[in-house]
Amino acid sequence: MSGHPVIVGGGSAGMAAAIELVDAGVRCTLIDEASRPGGVVYRGPLRAGVDLGYLGARYSKALGKLHTDFAARAQSIDLRLNSRVVGGDDHSLVVLDEQEQLQSLAFEQLILAAGCHERNVPFPGWTLPGVMLLGGLQLQIKSNVVKPLGTTLIAGTGPLLPLVACQLHAAGAKVAGVYEACAFNRIARQSLALMNKPQLFLDGLSMLAYLKLHGIPMHYGWGVVEARGEGELTEVSVAPYDDAWKADMTHVRRESVQTLAVGYGFIPRTQLSQQLGLAHGYSTDGYLRAECNVWQQSSLEHIHLAGDMAGIRGGEAAMLTGRIAAVSILQQRGVLNAAQAIERRERYLGQLASIKRFRSGVERYTARGPAQVELPQADTVICRCEQVTREAIDLALEQGVQDMAGLKMRTRVSMGDCQGRMCVGYCSDRLRAATGRADVGWLRPRFPVDPVPFSAFKHAGTEA
Amino acid sequence: MNKTYDIVIAGAGVIGASCAYQLSKRGNLRIALIDDKRPGNATRASAGGLWAIGESVGLGCGVIFFRMLSSQAKRQAHGAAVAVDSSTPHILPQCFFDLALQSNALYPQLHQELIERHGMDFKFERTGLKYVIQDDEDQLYAEHIVKHIPHLQSQIRWLDRQALRKAEPSVTENAHGALEFLCDHQLSPFRLGDAYMEGARQNGVDLYLNTRVTGVLHQGGRIKGVRTEQAGDFHCDTLINAAGAWAAELSEWATGTSIPVKPVKGQIVLTERLPKLLDGCITTSDCYMAQKDNGEILIGSTTEEKGFDVTTTFPEISSLVQGAIRCVPALEQVNLKRTWAGLRPGSPDELPILGPVDEMPGYFNACGHFRTGVLTSAITGVMLDKVVHEEALPLDITPFLAQRFSKVALPA
Numbered sequence: 001m002s003g004h005p006v007i008v009g010g011g012s013a014g015m016a017a018a019i020e021l022v023d024a025g026v027r028c029t030l031i032d033e034a035s036r037p038g039g040v041v042y043r044g045p046l047r048a049g050v051d052l053g054y055l056g057a058r059y060s061k062a063l064g065k066l067h068t069d070f071a072a073r074a075q076s077i078d079l080r081l082n083s084r085v086v087g088g089d090d091h092s093l094v095v096l097d098e099q100e101q102l103q104s105l106a107f108e109q110l111i112l113a114a115g116c117h118e119r120n121v122p123f124p125g126w127t128l129p130g131v132m133l134l135g136g137l138q139l140q141i142k143s144n145v146v147k148p149l150g151t152t153l154i155a156g157t158g159p160l161l162p163l164v165a166c167q168l169h170a171a172g173a174k175v176a177g178v179y180e181a182c183a184f185n186r187i188a189r190q191s192l193a194l195m196n197k198p199q200l201f202l203d204g205l206s207m208l209a210y211l212k213l214h215g216i217p218m219h220y221g222w223g224v225v226e227a228r229g230e231g232e233l234t235e236v237s238v239a240p241y242d243d244a245w246k247a248d249m250t251h252v253r254r255e256s257v258q259t260l261a262v263g264y265g266f267i268p269r270t271q272l273s274q275q276l277g278l279a280h281g282y283s284t285d286g287y288l289r290a291e292c293n294v295w296q297q298s299s300l301e302h303i304h305l306a307g308d309m310a311g312i313r314g315g316e317a318a319m320l321t322g323r324i325a326a327v328s329i330l331q332q333r334g335v336l337n338a339a340q341a342i343e344r345r346e347r348y349l350g351q352l353a354s355i356k357r358f359r360s361g362v363e364r365y366t367a368r369g370p371a372q373v374e375l376p377q378a379d380t381v382i383c384r385c386e387q388v389t390r391e392a393i394d395l396a397l398e399q400g401v402q403d404m405a406g407l408k409m410r411t412r413v414s415m416g417d418c419q420g421r422m423c424v425g426y427c428s429d430r431l432r433a434a435t436g437r438a439d440v441g442w443l444r445p446r447f448p449v450d451p452v453p454f455s456a457f458k459h460a461g462t463e464a
Numbered sequence: 465m466n467k468t469y470d471i472v473i474a475g476a477g478v479i480g481a482s483c484a485y486q487l488s489k490r491g492n493l494r495i496a497l498i499d500d501k502r503p504g505n506a507t508r509a510s511a512g513g514l515w516a517i518g519e520s521v522g523l524g525c526g527v528i529f530f531r532m533l534s535s536q537a538k539r540q541a542h543g544a545a546v547a548v549d550s551s552t553p554h555i556l557p558q559c560f561f562d563l564a565l566q567s568n569a570l571y572p573q574l575h576q577e578l579i580e581r582h583g584m585d586f587k588f589e590r591t592g593l594k595y596v597i598q599d600d601e602d603q604l605y606a607e608h609i610v611k612h613i614p615h616l617q618s619q620i621r622w623l624d625r626q627a628l629r630k631a632e633p634s635v636t637e638n639a640h641g642a643l644e645f646l647c648d649h650q651l652s653p654f655r656l657g658d659a660y661m662e663g664a665r666q667n668g669v670d671l672y673l674n675t676r677v678t679g680v681l682h683q684g685g686r687i688k689g690v691r692t693e694q695a696g697d698f699h700c701d702t703l704i705n706a707a708g709a710w711a712a713e714l715s716e717w718a719t720g721t722s723i724p725v726k727p728v729k730g731q732i733v734l735t736e737r738l739p740k741l742l743d744g745c746i747t748t749s750d751c752y753m754a755q756k757d758n759g760e761i762l763i764g765s766t767t768e769e770k771g772f773d774v775t776t777t778f779p780e781i782s783s784l785v786q787g788a789i790r791c792v793p794a795l796e797q798v799n800l801k802r803t804w805a806g807l808r809p810g811s812p813d814e815l816p817i818l819g820p821v822d823e824m825p826g827y828f829n830a831c832g833h834f835r836t837g838v839l840t841s842a843i844t845g846v847m848l849d850k851v852v853h854e855e856a857l858p859l860d861i862t863p864f865l866a867q868r869f870s871k872v873a874l875p876a
Contacts, residue, residue, distance in 0.1 A: 087776075094778060104778060399662055402673045405501055409508060409654040417736060417801060444503070447776050451736055451799035457785045458796075 004028050004078065005329050006093065006105065008085050008272065009113035011039020012315040013307025013322035015070050017111050020326035022073040024335050029078040029105075031085055031095060039115060039307075040135065041315035042066050043143045050145050054170035058203075066319075085114075086448035090277055090300055094447065102456045109302050109332065111325045112273055112290075113318070116266040116308035119287075120422045121156075122382050122390070123375040124226040126262070130233025134263025138164045147173045150258025153236050155179040155224040157366040159200075160263050162207040162218065169214055176257050177217040181241050181264075181372075184220035186365045193361025196354040225252060225375060227260055236260050245369020265366060266312045267425060271445040276303060280442070283311070285368065286428055288442040295328035295345065296321050304328060317355045320348045373429045383423040385416020393427065397434045404441040407431060414443050417451055469494045469670075471852070472690055472700040474677050474714055477507035478653065478838055479830050480706030481660035482845030487852065488667035495669045496698055497661065498690070500676040504774040506708055509732065509806020510838050511754050511762050512653035513745055516568035517616060517645040518593045520561045521609045522554030523747045525730065525765055525835040555612050559863040560815055564836060566858060567843035568647060574842055575651075582666050584659035586651045587757045591744040593648035594623065594632065596791055597640045602749050606643040619647045634741045634792050650745055650754050653838045660845070677707075680717040687718065687826030702852055704828045709772070709807035711817075711831035715866075719824040723817055723866050725832045728810035730765035731776050733784045734802040741794060750787025760801070763788045767835075769810075776803045810834050818844065818864040819851050828852060829866050 005021060007014045010032030021028045036043050042063050045052065052060045070077075080097070087094035092106040118133040125131065130149070132140075134156055140146045141164075151174045154161050158180075165178045180187075194201045211218055219238075225247045226237040236255050239247040270280060273290035279299035281291050292298050292305045304325035307318035324345050331341035376382060378391040388411045396410040404427060407413055413427055414420025420427075420443040431440035471487060473480045476499030484497045515524040575588040597603050610620060623631060623642040632642075665671055672695050679691035680703065689699040707714045709727035716722045737759035746753040755761045766780045781803050789796050811817055811832035820828050830848050833840055843858070850857050 087778075089775065102778075400665060400671055400673070403501065405508075406673065410658050419802075441501075446802045446804050447781070448800065448803070451801045453797070453799055454735075454785055454789055455796045456800075457782045 003108060005109040005111060005326075006107040007031070007111045007113060008093070009039065009115055009307065009309075010034070010037035010079070010081070011113060011115055011307060011318065012041050012066065013113035013115075013318035013325075014039070014111065015042075015066060016319035016322035017113065017306055017326040018077050019069055019073055020323045021329065022076040024326075024330050026330065026333065026335060027076045027078070029080065031080045031083050031093075033082065033084040035081055037070060037079065037081070038063070038067065039315075040139055041318075043139075045145050046143050047145065054172075055142060055167055084450055085272060086450055086452055088272065088276055090303070096448075096450075096452050096456055100453060100456050101458065102452065109304075109329050111304045111306050111322070111329070112276075112298075112309055113306040113322060113325075114269045114272055114309055116268050116312055117421055119264045119267050119425050121262060121264045121372060121375070122380055122423075122426055123224055124377050124380050125228055125233070127381055127384055128227050128229050128233045129231070130229065130258055131227050131260045131262065134160055134164055134261045135266070137259070137261040138167065141167055141171050141173075147171055148259040148261075150174070151176045151256075152259040152261055153177055153179070153238075153255055153257040154261045154263070155181075155222075155236075155238065156261075156263035156265075157181045157368075158263060158265055159204055159362060162204065162211060164261065164263070165216055166207050166210050169210075169216060175216045176255050177219060178211065179219045179222040179224065179238050181223040181245055181369065182220065182365050183243070187220070190361035190365045193357055193364070196357040196361070200358060223247060223372075224260065224262060225249070233258060233260055241369065242371075243369065244371040246371035247375070264368065264372075266308065268309045268312065270309075270442070271419065271421075271449040273298070273305065273309065274442075274445050275447065275449070276300075278303060278305075282438065285363075286432060287425065294349070296325035297328055302332070313355060313359045317352055317359070320352045320355070324348050370429075370433070373426060373433065376426075382426055383411075383413040383416065383420075385418055385422070386412040386414075388413045388423070393430060397430065401431075402435055402440070403431065404428065404443055408443070419443060419445050419449070466697050466699060467496065467695070468699045469496045470700060471495045471702040471704065472698050473497045473704040473706055474690065475499060475706035475708055475711075475831075476657070476661055476671070476673070477505055477706065477708050478657045478660065478841040479708070479833060479844055480704070481657050481664060482841040483704050483706060483830055483848045484664035484669045485660040485667070486845035486849035488664045488669045490849075491667070495664070496672055496700070497664060497669050498672045498675050498677055498692065498695075498698070501674060502710065504709065504727070504729075504772065504805065504807035506806045506808050506837055507657040508654050509730065509804055510653035511732065511752065511764050512651050512656070512756070512838055513593070513648070513752065513754055514568050514571060514650055514839050515593050515645065515648040515745065515747075516564040516839060517561075517613070517619060518595070518648045518747060519836050519839065520556045520564050521613065522556075523595050523609075524593065524752050525767075526554060555609070556814060557863070559860070561613075561616075562859050563816075563840055563843055563864070565647075567840045568649075570842040570846070571649070571651065578659045578663055582659065582663040584655070584662050586656040586659045588649065588651045589757060590649050591754075593645045593745045593747060594628070594642040595644075596628070596632075596635055596642045596746055596748045598636070598638060598748060598791065599640075603640060605749070609643065620645055632743055632746070634794050635746070636791055636793055639791070644744075648745065650756075651838070652756065656838060656841065660841070677714065680714070685825070687824060700826075702826050702828065704830050704848060704852075706830040708831065708837075709809045711809055711829070715829070715831075718827045719821055721821070721823065721866075723829065723832065724812050724869055725817065726769065726810045727772050727807035728834065729768040729770045729773060729805050729807055730835075731768075731780050731784065731803060731805045732765050733763040733781055733788070733800055734804075735761040735763070735795065736799040736801045738798055741792065746791065748787065748791045750790060751784050753788060753792065761788075761795070772807060774805045774807065776805050808833075808835050809837070812869075816840060816844065816864055817866050818847055819861045819866075821866050
């Protein structure tokens with residue numbers, strides 16, 4: 001067993017936690033599935049010689065600083081890249097290593113910083129090639145340095161929409177327009193909360209100015225209703241949304257585009273936290289997340305959560321929660337005494353407070369309208385892996401299916417490779433609406449979290 | 465919030481749902497099917513093999529159980545872990561063969577009936593079950609099986625090396641041959657459960673899902689109803705215990721006497737969807753494999769007494785994987801998609817516990833189906849429907865009554 005704390009996820013939370021630990025003289029092991037640390041926010045380009053000017057100066061600076069700080073401590077960090085944690089329990093992880101072999105890694109202390117995934121919103125045509133999730137598209141331009149084909153239309157809700165629109169345009173891609181589902185007055189009502197992060201607020205305003213300057217229209221209270229094309233996307237239909245996000249189909253507008261990026265926010269990853277047996281609760285938005293206290297400690301005191309896994313707040317907050325988790329571990333190991341630990345925690349919590357207020361403002365204006373679940377038609381696929389249509393889900397609900405597990409068995413939703421990551425949001429929304437219950441269960445993730453080759457068991461061993 | 469029914473069925477796995485479906489066909493009964501989802505329910509975890517002969521002779525799911533028993537016996541005899549001995553096949557009594565074969569024979573018609581009347585397809589497939597012989601010990605075991613079932617010779621077929629290659633090209637060239645059970649097929653277990661349940665619902669059965677039975681009500685020395693956590697009291701004259709691995713507790717509440725039903729954990733491995741790799745179901749001395757209608761291959765399963773624990777464990781999963789690769793080498797190249805564990809409702813003699821108990825009028829057992837609940841669910845539904853109505857049964861229920869466990873003879 002490694003006495004070092006183990007960190008799962010080398011994004012901003014995991015990296016910040018590692019830095020905090022090393023600075024206090026504690027070595028750690030950090031596992032990430034990518035070939036470079038940084039996570040989706042700060043991975044940076046995967047190839048050399050890229051000028052990141054199109055992502056903005058402040059981003060490039062933050063990216064550079066995090067990687068420099070991390071690199072300076074590299075000797076004390078056992079960094080395992082291209083390694084995926086595919087299972088585990090309360091004292092060990094199962095890791096698919098770089099050689100595609102499964103290894104068991106025991107831990108005494110663990111920080112889970114596995115981040116989040118995007119919320120999928122099904123609508124007619126959402127599975128057509130050319131329709132992407134907004135975060136995925138951003139990652140394409142940030143890390144793979146690949147521009148989308150042709151003209152892009154951006155739809156969804158939240159501050160990521162104008163940001164990606166600016167980044168795309170700055171990278172030389174053509175943007176047809178941005179469709180924000182919320183009415184402008186709903187956003188304006190949150191301006192006080194948004195002023196908690198004046199720089200971000202200003203960034204937001206300057207993004208809007210940038211879009212205006214470059215003739216990229218920003219539409220408020222509009223959303224996507226359909227994507228069309230023969231084999232690939234050629235046309236997107238948008239319509240005005242009311243407060244409940246019910247689309248007004250009498251005012252549908254059609255735009256010819258080759259790429260549609262849809263961004264309706266993020267859901268914390270729970271595959272690992274559930275497997276490890278941690279306590280979970282539901283957010284106001286209805287998604288499941290692992291619970292943690294002010295020390296970022298989960299229901300098991302030797303397992304901490306950091307970053308978006310513990311609630312969606314973005315990269316800057318992730319670094320702070322990563323540091324708080326590390327401080328808690330330092331106290332558990334006796335490196336810091338209680339007073340020192342609390343003093344440090346309070347410092348980080350102070351910085352976190354304004355981000356929290358800012359994010360609450362964002363959360364309030366981006367709160368999803370309940371009518372969004374009505375977008376799919378009878379034949380619209382909801383579960384992509386198993387090709388389950390809305391019709392099948394409607395029938396199951398009519399037949400009295402009451403919970404996620406029942407819906408899974410009746411329709412096969414979530415039985416595919418992704419274990420429901422894509423369809424669980426929609427299914428949960430429908431079940432809650434149909435049963436009137438807040439808790440309709442969630443999908444229990446099974447080992448392995450991602451498919452693993454049978455050959456990975458060949459030399460399956462336990463690391464001493 | 466009091467509800468009144470003729471019959472309450474506790475447990476909506478394949479057994480409870482099958483009972484509900486058969487009883488609902490009478491059309492004149494008020495029936496409530498109550499179910500509480502707890503991790504590990506066996507219907508969802510099952511492989512869906514209808515291996516009437518295979519399971520009766522200790523193959524399929526039974527092979528690992530048998531090896532466990534025999535290695536335990538050996539260990540006790542020699543005081544040390546030794547190689548497993550396959551010389552004595554683990555063959556169930558004749559009454560079980562009868563139950564299993566009669567049940568098995570019901571599926572083709574049941575399949576058609578549930579599709580036609582209720583629009584529910586449980587994916588019945590005629591596959592056969594091949595016991596793949598990979599070494600001399602396997603050969604010996606196969607020969608013993610054949611010797612023990614002379615009356616079923618028409619249902620078995622020997623495949624030599626060549627015939628096996630032709631029938632199952634993906635099976636290792638090292639295999640000596642196979643013993644095939646012609647009447648052993650497969651279906652989708654959770655679809656079977658859902659089909660029974662939806663058929664019952666369409667026939668007027670009230671479903672109470674996510675509802676936990678917390679007690680049994682009595683009056684005048686007989687069953688009067690059940691108490692639930694979420695839906696209040698249910699009044700009924702008849703209570704059927706189909707609570708799977710949780711049946712012992714309900715029996716205790718209902719009759720004051722426990723029944724020896726214990727959870728027996730089984731871990732299962734599932735591959736990604738594959739093109740047709742297996743023509744029929746396969747059983748070896750390491751594991752069984754069943755390629756389902758959508759191309760996934762299900763590989764099972766362990767037999768463990770771990771209480772109600774349903775975690776999957778690395779060494780056990782790994783051993784199933786190795787066993788599968790040994791028999792079907794091409795599996796080494798495919799992805800493992802999922803693992804899970806379920807809790808079989810184990811009974812000490814591996815026979816289900818069916819029918820009334822003398823001490824408690826109105827109470828009926830439909831539990832203890834161990835590793836063959838999916839297979840014997842069809843006949844269980846039929847038997848319970850008839851036994852509740854005191855009608856002639858398709859086979860003798862005596863060997864399955866709970867009273868077989870009473871050690872002390874009752875005074876005459």
